[in-house]
Amino acid sequence: MIKKVILLIIFILMIPIANANGGCIKIADDMLVQMSVAPHVPIVNEKASFLFSFGNESGLIREEISGKMRIVQNGKALLENDFKAKDGILDLKYEFNSPGLYEIFLEFNVNGKEYMPEDFVVEVIEKQEGNGYLANALFLLAGFLIGILSAKFLKGRK
Secondary structure, three states: OHHHHHHHHHHHHHHHHHOOOOEEEEEEOOEEEEEEEEOOOOEOOOEEEEEEEEEEOOEEOOOOEEEEEEEEEOOEEEEEEEEEEEOOEEEEEEEOOOOEEEEEEEEEEEOOEEEOOOOEEEEEEOOOOOOHHHHHHHHHHHHHHHHHHHHHHHHHHO
16 A cells, blocks of 8 residues: 555655646648757746757658748737748747747748648746745656665566
């Protein structure tokens, strides 16, 4: 019974870890577009780094990809850029001026075929003052506890 409770606690503590990746994948016909963002929740007036990967079932697209990117908030375009991605990777650094939900739209061509995946939605928040170090310390402590409990549980199964 105690092992089941420990496992339940471990799985509950892993939920925030599993959702901390800051990435999203969209499908457009035979093309996959993955967006990764750091930090995973952008903060107002701080640069956020975006990485877009273009691929299919064979891996990253090796041809040059040309297209257009738009960042939109409440129907208003804040950024409209033409881009050329080499080796299936496009990077962008952007600083948001206000909190809220933003949409990132991509339109691109690969070998003469046009793709328009669904928009990527990004939430931008105000900077949280105060307990940043405390939250990080608690998160680190939780990680240590998960590691120790996992080791004891796995050691006990042998």
